[in-house]
Amino acid sequence: MKKFFITFCLLVQSVLLIAQSKELVYIFSYFKGNGEDGLHLAYSQDGYTWNALRHDSSFLRPTAGKDKLMRDPCIVRGPDGTFHMVWTVSWNEKGIGYASSKDLVHWSDQQYLPVMEHEAGARNCWAPEMFYDAGKKQYMIYWATTIPGRFAQGDTAGDDKYNHRIYYVTTEDFVNFSPTKLLYDKGFNVIDATIQQNGKQYVMFLKDETKKPPQKNLRIATSNSLATGYSAPSAPITGKYWAEGPTVIKIKGNWIVYFDKYTEHKYGAISSTDLKTWTDISDKVSFPKGLRHGTVFTITKEELERYMALP
Template sequence: MIFALLAGLATPVKAQSIGNAPAYIFTYFKNNGEDGLHLAYSYDGLKWNALNKDSAVLTPKVGEDKLMRDPCAIKGPDGLFHMAWTVSWKERGIGYASSPDMIHWSEQQFIPVMAHEPLAQNCWAPEIIYSKADNNYMIYWATTIPGRFPETDQKGEKNHRIYYVTTRDFKIYTKALLLYEPGFNVIDATIQQDGNRYVMFLKNETKKPVTEKNIRVAFSKYLTKGYSKASEPITGKYWAEGPTAVKINNKWVVYFDKYTEHQYGAVESADLKNWTEISAQLKLPEGIRHGTVLAINKPELDLLIRYFNQDNK
């Protein structure tokens, strides 16, 4: 079963080649996400500078609450940046837009990914990954459907699992299916490819009877199924959420929101087994919240810096 959604997308452009000098962009939100998308950049993945004087570069326009929380952006093989985000605390859909340069954006879409589940309470932290093998994109997110997993229901608490759809054109989507059931309340999944396997970083959202609130890892040979039992926590004795991962100098770096401490943290690993805390090395814009780090080439970053850091645009 599929559902279609008409949309005004930006015209695809030819993908640019990756330059010799890599750079990184952090897409994020601040406060409750009412003002929209924020961007920061870095050359080493540790020291980050806000673009546009840390003012929003894109205003949310879809959804009842018109929020732009948890913005996830990737660059597709079509040369476009594709971005999804949380539009509301309680709606059964997500936001989507595309851009050739992260400056000029297509018309925003509301994608009703859980419209067929009348009891679904939310769609949180959507992420996008491109599957070269299947020549399509997978969008995945966390949703609570009361009574669906009664063995981990807790009174007064949501009980999320990770769901997904696939699409080739961001107009027609497959019906949402379950992606990951780890046996606990799980949110904030983010997936990266590591050789011939996929790595899912996720948050154990369990609060009762024992509080977890930590980041873990699972692995699969297949993008849409077969993820392993979640690892032990890779984060420390603090509450962490919103992981985003990127490989820098042959090491995986996982950033996360230490949301009760109002600061960001990070851990790194060369083998995805042994993790080192590097939070003290980070320098990030004040008030940064759950977002995504992605590698871009230097010409792309130079364009963003010239555009957003000039006084009169």
Template sequence: MKNLIGLVLVTLCLCACNNNQISKNEREVYLFSYFKGNGDGLHLAYSEDGLKWEALFDDSVLLKPEIGKDKLMRDPSIVQDESGTFHMVWTTGWWDQGIGYASSQDLIHWSEQQNIPVMGKFEGTRNSWAPELFYDRKEKTFYIFWASTIPGAFPELPTSESEKGLNHRQYYITTKDFKTFSETRLFFEPGFSVIDGAILEKDDLYYLFVKNENSAPAEKNIRVTSHTKPYGFPTEVSEPITGDYWAEGPAPLLVGDYVYVYFDKYTQGKYGAVRSKDMQHWEDVSVSISFPDGIRHGTAFRVSESVLVKLKNRFSK
């Protein structure tokens, strides 16, 4: 009897410790968080190969926005910590000084939505766009970074009429618990208007993908730089890794030997992708991928297969 009780306790302990984490004994699959329209709420898609992405829950909204001036949920970025908890940040409105935050154990039931006033101390800040989460497992620290325009903070750049006065830079905060946060600091200043940062860790290097947002002349392409830490990135960036089209919202993902970078071809109303093995030479594989119709600026992340199974079972019920 004692042996049986011990076996049960060990089994329960193992189940608790593996709560939604990627187990070495489990196959990895991929999820993609995104929005549709002007910011209707959280959608999820899944893939087993990084090429074919299928919508979950019949492409319905999993979480509707409740905070912000415009009550939008754009650019949802999700990461999972060691305990299995999923954390999400998003753009709450076009001209807000804060961003949205919520957490979940299963990607179905979410905590109360909170506003993080990331630019509240910077008078005149026009926006807080496309916040992105990165979890540094070595330091057990979350990095949240986003794009803001503070009028007069940097030398003015030529802009199109529609983007007059917008001159973005990347700012960031850190947190370990989403209760206390560091002061807001400048994250990335490459000398051009920059938005949509995203970090991928690979082979002891951190790669930062960004969009060059300059509008006169128009750039609207994805660049990359790298560093040994998830901050303090060199401001010299690569040539565009995307092609002769406008691209935004880079979402990097390691799939086998390749790093895929998915992006929103927002003027064409569809998604594209490039991939690389060496982070130097990039192959456009847009014709090889498929995404749900109407998908907008999202984030790709890995989960254990059991997470996907639970999501599918939830939908079937």
């Protein structure tokens, strides 16, 4: 009986260790400065305290595009475990960067995806993000672009004649892409969209980029379809400061939106349980110094331990 009890205890301990190793932790992909040195990663086990990995050194230095920047890195993990990343390569180029990795350390060759090269007047491709559509088994990549003269509304209300709308493509393999289409136009200058699924509904968090009269705040739009039918924006969900670059997670029924208070040179956060009433929790959240616009995703605790051991 004693031998059986010891064996049973060892089995339970083994099961618990396996379960703990598969617990999810949160990873924040971000850039610093102007994005010259590439990808940075931070981790958190509660969504409030964020610590830089690898002594806040770069995990991947940029090579794609003419200016070779890596701003606004967005990472999504596919169903096969592969990490896919897109990013802003330049302030004024017509494409975005792309690379993939199995472990966040060793990356594929970086590619320049010419998603707006067909538009002669396009000025830029900013803050690309991705959403994996499990039903269609494909990725949607979306970003903000200004095409001067394309939209009359908001054409003189932005910074330096920028008047962005959100565009998208889809892909199953990051080799073949659908034609570029318009995703969001509600008659105002909009950037920094990020989409989350809430049951059967899709929730787009976005920045109203209007400068005259000044907005520069975050809002929400919703749709019952991933690529069409988004509503007019909600009232601002951020306060009396300029905010951009939202990224969103849901922890135990609580939505948290992290964002860049860029004129104040610091990061902020708000939370909500119903996506309607928001509470500022900026004073409860800590980030690595200099962290800029990125995205949050999850990995296992076992994976995190490997990354924490990196030199």
